[in-house]
Amino acid sequence: MDRELTQYDSTEALALRQALYGFATGPTRGDIVRNTLCGFEGMSVLDAGCGNGKLMAEILRPFRDVTVTVLDPSEAMVEEAVQRCSLWQTSGHVADISNIQLSRFFDRIVLAHILHLTNDPILAIENAIRHLRPSGRCIITMHSGTDFPKRREWISWFEQTFQNQYRAKRDSLNLQNINAFTTGLPGTFEKQLIHTEICLAEPAPYLDYIGTERHRWEHEPTDEEWNLYRDHVRTDIESTIARHGAFVEQHDWGLATIHLS
Ligand SMILES: C[S@@+](CC[C@H](N)C(=O)[O-])C[C@H]1O[C@@H](n2cnc3c(N)ncnc32)[C@H](O)[C@@H]1O
Numbered sequence: 001m002d003r004e005l006t007q008y009d010s011t012e013a014l015a016l017r018q019a020l021y022g023f024a025t026g027p028t029r030g031d032i033v034r035n036t037l038c039g040f041e042g043m044s045v046l047d048a049g050c051g052n053g054k055l056m057a058e059i060l061r062p063f064r065d066v067t068v069t070v071l072d073p074s075e076a077m078v079e080e081a082v083q084r085c086s087l088w089q090t091s092g093h094v095a096d097i098s099n100i101q102l103s104r105f106f107d108r109i110v111l112a113h114i115l116h117l118t119n120d121p122i123l124a125i126e127n128a129i130r131h132l133r134p135s136g137r138c139i140i141t142m143h144s145g146t147d148f149p150k151r152r153e154w155i156s157w158f159e160q161t162f163q164n165q166y167r168a169k170r171d172s173l174n175l176q177n178i179n180a181f182t183t184g185l186p187g188t189f190e191k192q193l194i195h196t197e198i199c200l201a202e203p204a205p206y207l208d209y210i211g212t213e214r215h216r217w218e219h220e221p222t223d224e225e226w227n228l229y230r231d232h233v234r235t236d237i238e239s240t241i242a243r244h245g246a247f248v249e250q251h252d253w254g255l256a257t258i259h260l261s
């Protein structure tokens with residue numbers, strides 16, 4: 001299996017990654033998705049690539065009468081998402097959004113930070129849209145090529161120091177190139193850059209996040225290399241906090257909506 005995907009077999013790595021996003025300033029991803037989708041009451045929602053269901057539960061917090069379908073290739077994710085969304089009428093599928101046929105339509109479809117992980121994002125988007133009801137809306141959240149500049153520096157430092165390439169697929173689909181994956185889709189397509197910043201008073205949340213990425217290097221780093229990397233990151237964050245009182249880093253991400261007429 002793809003090495004980046006293996007971290008999503010279980011829910012731990014996702015929880016550590018979401019914990020860092022929890023330090024972002026301004027409206028959360030859940031707030032922005034909820035506001036962009038203009039309501040859910042009485043509607044049916046498909047969350048494809050639901051992960052642990054935290055995002056969907058946050059989006060739906062103000063609503064009661066919603067029928068939710070969560071879908072993910074990881075059984076552990078689906079179990080946790082169904083449990084977390086039990087306030088609503090929720091069912092789960094262990095499946096790939098690229099080829100599932102659900103034989104029903106949805107008012108809202110959410111594809112949140114999953115397309116860069118799929119083998120064929122065009123197939124995944126097309127199949128998702130096939131499940132969208134007329135006048136329904138699909139929302140896609142994704143990475144931006146402008147996020148985490150410090151982390152990109154740390155990755156370059158590691159690549160140069162240990163001649164080891166970072167192999168994540170995170171840039172395979174992002175806000176900057178999504179149009180290449182969406183031409184010819186029905187409906188109207190709009191995208192926007194969401195600008196946020198991560199603000200930390202200590203390095204631990206970032207070190208935990210980075211700890212989920214050890215498998216993403218071409219050669220698995222040795223313990224010694226990995227400890228040096230973590231020390232490099234820790235020192236950078238701590239010295240920034242000592243100088244400025246906090247470590248602040250740009251965490252931009254992308255949002256796109258597809259609206260069927
Ligand atoms: C980064 S997590 C995002 C989870 C959640 N949507 C969120 O935004 O918090 C990506 C999720 O996409 C799932 N995924 C990967 N490939 C998929 C595919 N082909 N179809 C559906 N889900 C997929 C992974 O198992 C993982 O749970």
